[in-house]
Amino acid sequence: MEVIKIRSLKKIYNPDTVPVHAVDGIDTEFQSGEFTAIVGPSGCGKTTFLNLVGGLESPTEGEIFINGENISHKKKSQMTDFRLHNIGFVFQAYNLIPVMSAYENVAFIMELLGRPQSEIKTRVMELLDAMGVADKAGQRPHQLSGGQQQRVAVARALASKPKFILADEPTANLDSHSTETLLDLMLKMNEKEGTTIIFSTHDQRVMNKARRLVQMDDGKIVGNGKPEAN
Amino acid sequence: MIARLAWRNVWRNKVRSLIVIVATMLGISGALFIAGLMTGMTNSWVQKQIDTELSDIQIHLKEFVIEEDQKFFFDRGEIEEALEPLSSSIRAQSFRLKAEGLAMSAHNSYQVIITGVEPNQELGVTNLNTYLKEGVYFRESKRIKQILISRKLQEELKVRLNSKIVLNLSDLNGEIVGEAFKVVGIFKTGNGPYDQGHVFVLNSEFRSSLKMEEGNFHELALRVNPEIPIEEHEANIKKAIPEKYLAETWAEMQPALKMTESYMDTFSYILLSVVLTALIFGIINTMLMVVLERSREIGMLRSLGLNDRKVGMMFILETIYLSLTGAVFGNIISWILIRHYGRIGIHFEAWEEGFESFGYESVVFPMLEGNFYLIVTILVFLTALLASYFPVRKAIRLDIATAIRN
Ligand SMILES: Nc1ncnc2c1ncn2[C@@H]1O[C@H](COP(=O)(O)OP(=O)(O)OP(=O)(O)O)[C@@H](O)[C@H]1O
Ligand SMILES: [Mg+2]
Numbered sequence: 212m213e214v215i216k217i218r219s220l221k222k223i224y225n226p227d228t229v230p231v232h233a234v235d236g237i238d239t240e241f242q243s244g245e246f247t248a249i250v251g252p253s254g255c256g257k258t259t260f261l262n263l264v265g266g267l268e269s270p271t272e273g274e275i276f277i278n279g280e281n282i283s284h285k286k287k288s289q290m291t292d293f294r295l296h297n298i299g300f301v302f303q304a305y306n307l308i309p310v311m312s313a314y315e316n317v318a319f320i321m322e323l324l325g326r327p328q329s330e331i332k333t334r335v336m337e338l339l340d341a342m343g344v345a346d347k348a349g350q351r352p353h354q355l356s357g358g359q360q361q362r363v364a365v366a367r368a369l370a371s372k373p374k375f376i377l378a379d380e381p382t383a384n385l386d387s388h389s390t391e392t393l394l395d396l397m398l399k400m401n402e403k404e405g406t407t408i409i410f411s412t413h414d415q416r417v418m419n420k421a422r423r424l425v426q427m428d429d430g431k432i433v434g435n436g437k438p439e440a441n
Numbered sequence: 442m443i444a445r446l447a448w449r450n451v452w453r454n455k456v457r458s459l460i461v462i463v464a465t466m467l468g469i470s471g472a473l474f475i476a477g478l479m480t481g482m483t484n485s486w487v488q489k490q491i492d493t494e495l496s497d498i499q500i501h502l503k504e505f506v507i508e509e510d511q512k513f514f515f516d517r518g519e520i521e522e523a524l525e526p527l528s529s530s531i532r533a534q535s536f537r538l539k540a541e542g543l544a545m546s547a548h549n550s551y552q553v554i555i556t557g558v559e560p561n562q563e564l565g566v567t568n569l570n571t572y573l574k575e576g577v578y579f580r581e582s583k584r585i586k587q588i589l590i591s592r593k594l595q596e597e598l599k600v601r602l603n604s605k606i607v608l609n610l611s612d613l614n615g616e617i618v619g620e621a622f623k624v625v626g627i628f629k630t631g632n633g634p635y636d637q638g639h640v641f642v643l644n645s646e647f648r649s650s651l652k653m654e655e656g657n658f659h660e661l662a663l664r665v666n667p668e669i670p671i672e673e674h675e676a677n678i679k680k681a682i683p684e685k686y687l688a689e690t691w692a693e694m695q696p697a698l699k700m701t702e703s704y705m706d707t708f709s710y711i712l713l714s715v716v717l718t719a720l721i722f723g724i725i726n727t728m729l730m731v732v733l734e735r736s737r738e739i740g741m742l743r744s745l746g747l748n749d750r751k752v753g754m755m756f757i758l759e760t761i762y763l764s765l766t767g768a769v770f771g772n773i774i775s776w777i778l779i780r781h782y783g784r785i786g787i788h789f790e791a792w793e794e795g796f797e798s799f800g801y802e803s804v805v806f807p808m809l810e811g812n813f814y815l816i817v818t819i820l821v822f823l824t825a826l827l828a829s830y831f832p833v834r835k836a837i838r839l840d841i842a843t844a845i846r847n
Contacts, residue, residue, distance in 0.1 A: 258846065267744055268842040288749060295746025302744075302845060305737050310449035320745055322442050367745075 214375055214407050215241040215264060220273035222259050222430075233259040235430030237273070241375065241409060246401045248421035248438075249411040256430040257411040258379050264409070265298055265377045266290040278374060295323060299368030301378035301410075306364035307352040313339065313359075314348040317367045324371055338366035341403070342396055358389030362396060369400055375407035382417055394420045443751050447758035451766075454731075458763060461727050465767025466774065468716040469817060473775035476709035477807035481783065483705045485802050486632075487691075487698045493630050494639070495691040496535070496566045496662035497671055498678060503687045505659055511540040512613055514657040515686070523682045530666045530674060533565030537660040538647050542610030544590070544640060545619075546598035553594070553640045555608060556660075557647035566662045569628055569641065576602045576626035579643055586646040588622035591636035592629040600624060608640075612652040620650050633798045709813070717820060720764070721828045728760055728832035732839075739836050740844025753833045760829035761822060768821035772814050779807045 222234040233256045241247060249257045262268040264275060266282055274283045282293060294300075299320075307316045317335045326334075339345040342362040344355075352360055361381055368376045378397075382390040394417055401408050410421075418424055419438050426434030451458050491497065500520065505513035517536055524531065538557030543550050560579045564570060569589070570578040579587050588606065590598075600606055602624055609619045622642060630636055648655070665674040671690050678688045692699040732739065743752060786804040789796055793803040 262842050265744065267845070291743065291746055291748045294744065295748075298746075300741075300744045302741065305741060308446070308738070308742070310446065310453060319442075323746060323751075 212243040213240050214243050214245075214278060216276040216279075217264070218274045218276075220260075220263060220275065221271045222256075222263055222268065223271045226271070232430050234263060234270075237430075237432055239425065239432060239435070241407060243407055244401070244405045245407050245409065245423060246398060246421055247409045247423040247425060248418050249409065249425045249427060250413070250418050251427035251433075253413070255427045257427055259430075260427065261377045261379050261409070261411060265300060266294055295320065296371075297374045299371070299373040299376035299406075301361070301364045301368050301376065301381045303380040303383045304357075306367075307360055309352050312349050312351055313344060313355065313363045316352070316363055317370050320367060320371045326371075334370055335366075338369055339363070341400065342366045343392075356389070358385050358393060361385065361389070361393050365393070365397055365400070369404060369406060372404070373406070375409060378408065378410035380411055380413070382412065382414060387416070390414065390417060443755050444758055447755045448762055450731075450755070450759050451762045457727060457730075461723060461763050462767040462770070464723055465720055465764055465821070466771040468720055469768050469771025469821065470775040470778070472709075472713045472716040473771065473809060473814070473817060474778050474807065475712060476813065477775065477779040477783075477809040478787070478805055479705045479708060480809055481807040482801055482805050483701055484808060485806060487702060489630065489632065489802065490635070490695065490698060491691050492568050493572065493632070494567060494635065495694060497665045498663045498675055498688055498690055499694060500661040500663070500678070500682065500686055500688045501659060502685055504685075506687050506689075509541070511538075511611075511651060511653075511659060514538075514653060514659050517656045517658055520661060520682060520686065524678065527674075527677055527681055530669065530677070531663055532666060533562075533664040535559065535562040535566040535662045536644070536658040537563075537662060538644055538651065538653065539659040540610050540647075540651060542608045544594065544598065545607045545609060546600045546604070548599040549597055550609075551594060551597055551637070553608075553638055555610065555647065556639065556641050557644040558641055559644045566664050569630070572628040572630045573626050574629050576624070578626055580625060586620060586622045586650075587625040587643060589626040589628055589641040590624055591639065592627055593633060593636045594640065595624070595627050597637070602627060608642075608650070610650065612650065614652060618650055622646075631797045631802055713817060713820065717824045720821075721824050724760060724764060724825065724828040725831050727763075728756065728829065729835060731759070732756065732832045732835045736839055736844045739839055740841045743839075743841050744845060749837045752836050756833045756836050757826065757829040760832065761825040764821050764825035764828070765818070768818055772818065775809075776814065779809050782807050 217237055217239050220234055220237040221232070224231040224233055235256070237260065249260060251257055259268070263270050266285065270283050274281055276282070277297065282290065285293060308319065311319065314335055317338055318331050321331045321334065336345065336348070339348055342365060344359050344362050344366070347355055347359055347363070352363070355363065365381070368378070382393055385393060397408060398420060400406060412418060421438055424434065424436060424438045425432055502513045502515050535558060540555050542553060542555050544553045574592055578589070588608070590606070595601070598606060604624050605621045606624060607619050607621050609617060612618050628636070665671065675688055675690050682688060739752065783806050786806045789803045789805065796803045
């Protein structure tokens with residue numbers, strides 16, 4: 212089943228002065244349960260593309276359908292609500308709320324959604340356990356390593372069972388060991404929970420873990436398929 | 442959850458938050474303490490004039506009040522009869538004679554108001570005796586007429602205790618009479634202007650100078666039961682006494698006193714608004730810095746789905762927590778200070794002269810009504826709400842994509 216459908220998507224920065232065609236006409240789909248890497252050289256438009264799909268920026272042209280619903284013309288406030296209910300995010304860094312414990316960070320979105328405490332507790336502990344950070348539940352982010360922080364961030368993104376998770380270079384700040392662990396855990400959760408995960412990366416080894424590779428250059432998709440290593 | 446987040450955020454940058462909290466605390470406690478000082482000063486100033494001079498309620502003939510002529514006297518029996526039903530609410534009364542005159546010594550002369558009193562009665566109504574610096578509050582004597590004058594007047598007239606001074610006044614027939622009085626007591630109430638212009642003599646002796654008959658008086662001063670509002674007493678008295686009399690409370694006799702009280706309130710609020718205005722800029726500045734520093738985090742929270750209302754609420758609460766913490770400590774500190782000094786008093790000895798030339802006591806007992814603290818807390822709350830407007834606007838308008846890109 213198709214979760215995301217994208218048609219003629221364009222994003223032009225500074226259209227009146229020095230136009231930058233960050234995303235320059237993209238048509239593609241993402242199916243439910245995908246584990247997809249967006250790759251390409253620096254400045255090719257990966258972040259812009261993910262931001263558009265996540266509704267953090269609005270497209271200059273084109274349409275984005277999520278579960279058949281066109282989100283490209285939603286108002287800012289509607290989009291915020293839509294993200295809360297449908298999309299999980301993992302960023303490169305500064306993912307976690309510094310004044311909250313790992314547990315509270317993972318529980319955050321479920322609390323915003325008003326889920327009952329008992330459900331939150333079970334789900335959060337289950338995810339922290341699956342991500343191998345159950346023993347860090349009470350720690351604040353600054354007490355965790357970079358890899359542990361990212362694992363908590365992934366747990367948070369998964370917590371409310373969103374339609375899909377967007378992760379912009381989630382491993383960029385991690386050493387190779389942590390990168391490998393995080394990717395394996397993400398893949399495991401993708402298989403176990405069936406959550407669609409789309410992430411961007413520069414890292415060859417990370418790409419190789421993906422089930423599908425979308426290659427971008429200059430704001431366009433230039434390759435689409437399975438990674439060679441698979 | 443947002444409330445918890447906001448509270449923890451307050452303590453993220455402890456130094457910065459403490460600076461704001463301490464500044465608020467100092468500002469609020471300073472303003473409250475000064476307000477307490479002013480209130481204490483004014484209240485004791487007013488109370489003192491009630492206690493030494495005015496009493497709670499005075500009754501005169503209406504004409505006496507208008508024309509201030511000693512020929513408008515009343516009959517003691519008539520008014521006593523009229524007030525008989527109210528005797529339980531009247532704690533003390535003093536019938537007085539009153540006239541203007543000229544106090545003269547060999548060196549100088551001075552325009553004064555002469556009040557005739559019956560000492561036993563008068564002591565129930567006023568406490569001038571407690572301000573005696575020399576001599577006595579009248580004595581038994583048939584030989585020479587006695588007078589109490591103030592230290593100030595004594596200095597002006599260059600006389601001493603037991604000196605004689607002459608009072609020039611016009612009697613009931615309009616004839617000018619001059620009579621010698623012996624200074625038996627010298628008082629100093631601390632209210633300079635009052636002291637200078639008032640002297641006290643015995644009713645029995647004054648009466649003959651004025652050529653007035655027994656039982657006639659100009660003024661009846663009353664102290665009433667303080668548990669009942671004075672206006673209520675006044676209304677009852679007005680109902681009881683004949684038309685030709687006028688009963689007035691101290692506030693009606695000296696509207697300036699009442700006005701000073703309300704000026705002091707106004708002054709306290711002006712002081713407070715100055716402090717709050719200074720605070721508001723400090724708070725806005727701090728919170729704008731906070732928003733700037735946390736723009737990445739705000740971007741992250743908004744990406745996750747924290748809506749404008751919740752982001753706004755977070756910063757509003759942060760601002761309120763910050764300011765109210767300061768205000769609560771400021772309230773506590775000023776409450777303790779005002780309570781402490783309200784008991785032992787603050788002695789402004791160095792400025793005694795200056796204070797007294799305005800009629801103020803040089804020992805001030807600060808006091809502040811309880812609801813003033815409440816009002817201040819509410820005002821700080823509203824100030825915080827107002828101050829949070831700009832940071833909240835900034836946080837809400839923040840572009841998510843720009844914020845999370847760096
Ligand atoms: N706010 C902006 N205003 C103008 N140009 C922008 C803005 N944001 C991004 N760009 C430009 O758009 C292009 C795409 O940027 P984007 O960040 O999407 O690339 P990227 O593939 O994520 O790069 P990287 O791998 O370095 O993260 C770049 O040329 C960038 O300079
Ligand atoms: Mg990028």
